[in-house]
Amino acid sequence: MPGKILVIDDEKDMLVLITRILSGKTPHAIDTTDDPLRVPDLLKKNRYDVILTDLKMPQLNGIEVLEMVKEHDASTAVIIMTAYGTIESAIEATRKGAFDYITKPFRKERILHVVDQALKWRHMQKENLYLREQLEGKPLFPALIGNSIAMERLKSQIDRVAKTAATVLITGESGTGKELVARAIHSHSLRKDKAFIPIDCSTIPESIIESELFGHVKGSFTGALKDKKGLVEEANGGTLFLDEIGDLNPTMQVKLLRLLQEGEYKVIGSNTIRKADIRFIAATNQNLQERIKKGEFREDLFYRLNVINLHLPSIRQRPEDIPILARHFLEKYSVLYNKNIKGLSRNALEYLSRREWPGNVRELENVMERGVIMALGDILEVGDLSTPDSGSSPPSLATMPTEDIFSLPFKEAKDRLMEEFQTQYITKVLEKHSGNVSQAAKESGLKRQYLHRLIRDHKVESKTFRKSEPIE
Numbered sequence: 001m002p003g004k005i006l007v008i009d010d011e012k013d014m015l016v017l018i019t020r021i022l023s024g025k026t027p028h029a030i031d032t033t034d035d036p037l038r039v040p041d042l043l044k045k046n047r048y049d050v051i052l053t054d055l056k057m058p059q060l061n062g063i064e065v066l067e068m069v070k071e072h073d074a075s076t077a078v079i080i081m082t083a084y085g086t087i088e089s090a091i092e093a094t095r096k097g098a099f100d101y102i103t104k105p106f107r108k109e110r111i112l113h114v115v116d117q118a119l120k121w122r123h124m125q126k127e128n129l130y131l132r133e134q135l136e137g138k139p140l141f142p143a144l145i146g147n148s149i150a151m152e153r154l155k156s157q158i159d160r161v162a163k164t165a166a167t168v169l170i171t172g173e174s175g176t177g178k179e180l181v182a183r184a185i186h187s188h189s190l191r192k193d194k195a196f197i198p199i200d201c202s203t204i205p206e207s208i209i210e211s212e213l214f215g216h217v218k219g220s221f222t223g224a225l226k227d228k229k230g231l232v233e234e235a236n237g238g239t240l241f242l243d244e245i246g247d248l249n250p251t252m253q254v255k256l257l258r259l260l261q262e263g264e265y266k267v268i269g270s271n272t273i274r275k276a277d278i279r280f281i282a283a284t285n286q287n288l289q290e291r292i293k294k295g296e297f298r299e300d301l302f303y304r305l306n307v308i309n310l311h312l313p314s315i316r317q318r319p320e321d322i323p324i325l326a327r328h329f330l331e332k333y334s335v336l337y338n339k340n341i342k343g344l345s346r347n348a349l350e351y352l353s354r355r356e357w358p359g360n361v362r363e364l365e366n367v368m369e370r371g372v373i374m375a376l377g378d379i380l381e382v383g384d385l386s387t388p389d390s391g392s393s394p395p396s397l398a399t400m401p402t403e404d405i406f407s408l409p410f411k412e413a414k415d416r417l418m419e420e421f422q423t424q425y426i427t428k429v430l431e432k433h434s435g436n437v438s439q440a441a442k443e444s445g446l447k448r449q450y451l452h453r454l455i456r457d458h459k460v461e462s463k464t465f466r467k468s469e470p471i472e
């Protein structure tokens with residue numbers, strides 16, 4: 001069973017010897033260090049399955065290393081290496097949670113056996129943790145907020161897809177979380193300890209995208225002043241996320257196809273064929289089938305990318321997630337901006353649920369961020385959230401597309417404008433008077449009963465504008 005292993009010993013010869021023994025048949029990923037003080041940093045950057053540590057080292061002893069590791073991740077197996085003279089301490093270490101100990105000088109078979117056992121134990125720990133998390137209902141993908149049926153289905157798809165090596169095409173409207181999902185797939189895959197490299201094909205100019213992806217050698221074109229490593233090389237062993245894949249130019253489509261099919265590519269200015277071991281995830285908000293029909297996107301590339309398709313629902317398709325998303329962003333930005341905001345008022349929540357979200361979660365996040373910045377009290381109110389161009393109110397007369405209006409029959413155009421005007425007028429005046437119909441009627445010079453009728457006819461909820469108690 002292959003694993004990620006760290007060997008710590010202040011004697012460099014010992015590190016070489018153990019690495020050689022462990023690099024036999026099983027392809028472990030092995031890190032070594034002769035300085036135990038580097039352990040905290042290494043633990044931050046890597047997830048080790050097994051750590052072999054010497055017991056007696058000048059900077060830090062093996063028991064201290066053990067405690068550090070266990071505090072970081074209790075399911076990492078720690079094996080203590082010790083000379084006969086200190087065997088008592090090694091036994092003590094196993095009481096403190098070490099997996100086992102090995103006495104020096106050791107036989108090759110003994111090391112291989114203990115490491116193998118430790119990896120199996122670690123594997124079981126991970127499986128148990130996974131099952132426990134599922135049983136306890138702990139979210140599998142904590143970064144992906146939403147518990148609507150659509151989101152739950154998506155999370156279960158991600159979970160199944162993550163463990164495979166298959167190429168994934170993520171589709172969905174802008175701001176639905178495509179990059180977030182790509183990251184979730186990577187972080188639940190076997191490549192999670194390797195790099196996740198995103199590249200946005202729509203923002204990188206055509207002239208440099210090849211060099212960005214594949215790199216170049218010095219002097220291969222004007223301006224290539226030194227060798228440049230490409231993102232493909234950086235992603236080797238890990239995941240490459242190709243965002244807005246529909247914008248990739250035809251020449252690059254061919255080169256990408258070769259990389260996908262054969263795992264091969266060439267650095268600009270070099271004739272050597274290089275190999276890459278990469279998991280590909282692509283995303284688009286375009287209809288690629290349409291682009292194929294127009295001859296703008298290669299069909300063979302589409303089929304290579306679309307091995308598994310994950311389609312992300314828009315907010316329209318999961319409005320029940322709006323409250324949980326809003327609360328999530330409220331907490332996030334309250335912490336970020338050092339504000340003590342306890343929750344949203346009922347009106348604010350109604351407002352968020354009522355308005356349209358063409359920019360999906362990204363737009364909701366922006367509105368909440370702005371709201372947190374603007375809020376004066378400890379409860380977020382409607383007034384903190386609405387922006388002049390937010391979709392909450394009907395389009396203003398000034399911004400209505402005139403061609404549309406003038407292409408309608410006169411009466412219909414007049415009715416439409418009248419309808420827009422009345423809804424907008426009522427909304428504004430009620431907003432100004434916090435939903436108090438008598439005061440709003442007085443200011444607008446209308447009879448209270450008439451204003452009531454207009455409110456009913458135009459389906460404006462006057463109570464939405466009332467200052468109310470927080471709901472959380």
Ligand SMILES: Nc1ncnc2c1ncn2[C@@H]1O[C@H](COP(=O)(O)OP(=O)(O)OP(=O)(O)O)[C@@H](O)[C@H]1O
Nearest residue numbers: 143144145173174175176177178179180285361362
């Ligand atoms: N389900 C979600 N839970 C929490 N945050 C989310 C969710 N979906 C999206 N977001 C947030 O919304 C923002 C936009 O998400 P992301 O960039 O992944 O969208 P996208 O679909 O890739 O957008 P685009 O197509 O415009 O590139 C990010 O800040 C992301 O963290």
